[in-house]
Amino acid sequence: MVSLVIVADDCGISLARTEGIVHAMLHGLLSHTSLMVNMPHSRYAVKLLRHHGLLGRVGLHLNLTEGVPLSPTGSVPSLVMGTMHEFLGKDVFRTKCISGKIDVDDVYKEVTAQLTLFREYVGQYPQHVDAHQHVHILPPLVPTIGKLLQQHGVTFVRAPVQHVLQADAKCVSCAVISRYAAAAQVYFRACGLRCLDAFVGLTFCNDVYTVSDVVDAVKVQLALGATSIEMMTHPGLTDLIVIDSFGRSTDRPCEVAVLCDPLLRSRLSHYVHVVEFDQLLVSAILDRTELCVEKNSN
Numbered sequence: 001m002v003s004l005v006i007v008a009d010d011c012g013i014s015l016a017r018t019e020g021i022v023h024a025m026l027h028g029l030l031s032h033t034s035l036m037v038n039m040p041h042s043r044y045a046v047k048l049l050r051h052h053g054l055l056g057r058v059g060l061h062l063n064l065t066e067g068v069p070l071s072p073t074g075s076v077p078s079l080v081m082g083t084m085h086e087f088l089g090k091d092v093f094r095t096k097c098i099s100g101k102i103d104v105d106d107v108y109k110e111v112t113a114q115l116t117l118f119r120e121y122v123g124q125y126p127q128h129v130d131a132h133q134h135v136h137i138l139p140p141l142v143p144t145i146g147k148l149l150q151q152h153g154v155t156f157v158r159a160p161v162q163h164v165l166q167a168d169a170k171c172v173s174c175a176v177i178s179r180y181a182a183a184a185q186v187y188f189r190a191c192g193l194r195c196l197d198a199f200v201g202l203t204f205c206n207d208v209y210t211v212s213d214v215v216d217a218v219k220v221q222l223a224l225g226a227t228s229i230e231m232m233t234h235p236g237l238t239d240l241i242v243i244d245s246f247g248r249s250t251d252r253p254c255e256v257a258v259l260c261d262p263l264l265r266s267r268l269s270h271y272v273h274v275v276e277f278d279q280l281l282v283s284a285i286l287d288r289t290e291l292c293v294e295k296n297s298n
Contacts, residue, residue: 005275008024035118059126059129071113079093130157146190162221
C-alpha cells in the first residue's frame with residue numbers, strides 16, 4: 001500500500017500554532033512537524049516537543065522570507081530590506097530571486113545558520129527539510145540548497161509536486177510551484193536526497209478543508225500513479241496575538257479538528273498507510289533485501 005506522510009509546517013511561529021501542532025501529533029494523524037528556528041517561539045517549541053517525546057519527529061522549515069535572519073546584521077544584504085535586518089517577504093523575495101537579484105552566497109550563509117541552530121536545539125541535523133512558502137524549490141536556489149542539505153546529512157526534502165486534475169487547478173501560483181518542484185525534485189534526487197513522489201496541500205489554497213477533501217486529494221494522487229505522498233498542513237489553536245491573518249484564521253483550529261478526527265484515520269486506511277519518515281527508510285531497506293534474496297535464488 002502507498003505511504004502517506006503528514007507534515008505540519010511553521011512550528012515555532014507562535015505559541016498557539018505550536019500547541020495546536022503538538023496536539024495533532026499526540027491525538028491525531030500528524031506524522032511530523034517542521035521547525036522555524038529563526039522565530040521567537042522556536043525554543044518553546046523544542047521544549048514542548050521534547051517534553052512529549054516528539055523531538056525525533058521534527059524537521060527544519062527553512063525560512064528566507066519572514067522575520068529576522070540568523071546571520072549577523074549586514075552579512076546577507078540581498079535577503080533583507082535596505083538597512084533593516086528583516087526578510088523581504090514572500091512576494092518581493094520571489095521576484096528578486098527569479099530576476100537573479102538574490103545572492104546565493106547570502107542564501108548559503110543563512111541556510112547554514114539555520115541548519116546549525118537546529119542541531120544546537122535538537123542534537124542532530126534534521127532528517128527532513130521543507131521551506132516556508134516553498135522558497136527552496138525556486139530554480140536559482142536549488143543547486144545551493146540541495147548541496148547544503150546533502151552535506152549536512154539530510155535524508156528527505158519536500159518536493160511539492162501536486163499532480164492535479166483540471167477541475168482542481170484553482171490557483172495559478174500553485175501550478176507554478178508544482179512545476180518548479182518537479183525540476184527541483186530531479187536535482188535533489190541527483191544529490192542523493194529523497195523526495196516523496198507526490199504531494200497534497202497546494203490545491204486547498206487556504207480553504208477550510210474537510211476529511212472528505214483530504215481523502216479525495218489523496219485519491220487523485222493515487223489515480224495518477226503516486227507511490228508515496230507527502231501532505232502539507234498548517235494546524236494551530238486560535239491565535240489572536242499574531243499580526244498575520246493566516247495565523248489568526250479559524251482555519252488553523254479547523255485543521256487540528258480534521259487531523260484528530262477518527263474518521264480521517266478510518267477512511268484513509270482504505271487507500272494508504274500513514275507513516276513517519278523513518279518507516280519509509282525501513283521499508284526501502286526491506287525492499288532492497290527482498291530484491292537481493294530474489295536475485296540470489298535465481
